[in-house]
Amino acid sequence: MNAEKKYILPLLIAVITASVSSCASNPTANNRSSETPAPTATENTAPVDTIPPVASSATPSSETPEISNTQSPTPSPSVAKLREKTREEAQEKTKPSTSNSSKIGVSYSAIPSAAQTPRGKTTEVTVYTSDSQCQELVPQKIPVSxxxxxxxxxxxxxxxxxxxxxxxxxxxxxxxxxxxxxxxRLSPNSKRILTSLSSCEQFALFGSLRKTLTSNSQWNIKDVRFTEKGEEIAL
Structure with missing residues (x-):
């Protein structure tokens, strides 16, 4: 019995010692794990705070020159064709028409004298003049240019x-x-105007002109108007 106690006592002491040793080692390990900082949280966030944003150093978009705005606009083909067509139409309007009209004597011609004869090649036309009584228009064949x-x-x-x-x-x-x-066109020296002519004088002047122009069928003249410097004469 004494012999068993002799062996059991050292065994209990060894077990207690081992238990105490294990308890003492665990808090140390726990303290070390709690004192260890977060793996990379502080290491990763610190560089982000110190690096300036890349976008802040970029050139502002407002400073970039707009090349398209500084270039002169080029007309599209359709606009160019429209301008050309308008120009051609304006030129056509200024050209004298030869199909439906014939313009003769654009500038003023001087009143010929009785002794004046036409130059160059002539053609014979019928000219009507009034008799002395202003009653009839007398035809006469006369050569003209x-x-x-x-x-x-x-x-x-x-x-x-x-x-x-x-x-x-x-x-x-x-x-x-x-x-x-x-x-x-009246002469500057004329004391009378066209509308002041008597009925006989109007017949001799305007009646003779109208009859002469409408009676020569080769001219295809159907009616005659009278104007003074572009203004219509009220007869």
Missing amino acids: AQAPVVGAVGKVLEGRDNGDFSLSGYRVNVNNGIATVDL
Whole structure:
């Protein structure tokens, strides 16, 4: 019995010692694990806070020059064609029409004298003049310039109309779509105007012109208008 106690006592002491040793070692391990910092939380966040944002150092978009705004606009083909078409139409309007109208004597022609004869090639036309009683228009075959027979015929009617107080300095004729316009120009010395002419004088002047222009069928003139410097004469 004494022998068993002799062996059991040292064994208990050894077991107690081992238990105490294990308890003492565990708190140390726990303390070490609690004192250990987070794996990489502080290491990863610190560089992010210190590095400046990349976007802040970039060139502002407002400073970038806009090349497209500084370039001169180039018209599209459709706009260029439209401008060309408009230009051509304007040119066509300024050209005299040869199909439906014939413009003769654009500038004023001087009133011919009775002794004046046409130059170059001539053609014969019928010119009507009033008799002394202002009752009838008498036809007469007269040679006029073949290049401008209408202008020549009107000139023959107007020659000799200067009677002192009434005088014409020029005239021009425009034939358009069968309508002849005779534009008369008074002389600065004329004391009378066209609307002051008597009925006999109007018949001799305007009646002779109208009959001469409408009776020569080769000119295809259906009506005659009278103007003074572009303004229509009220007869």
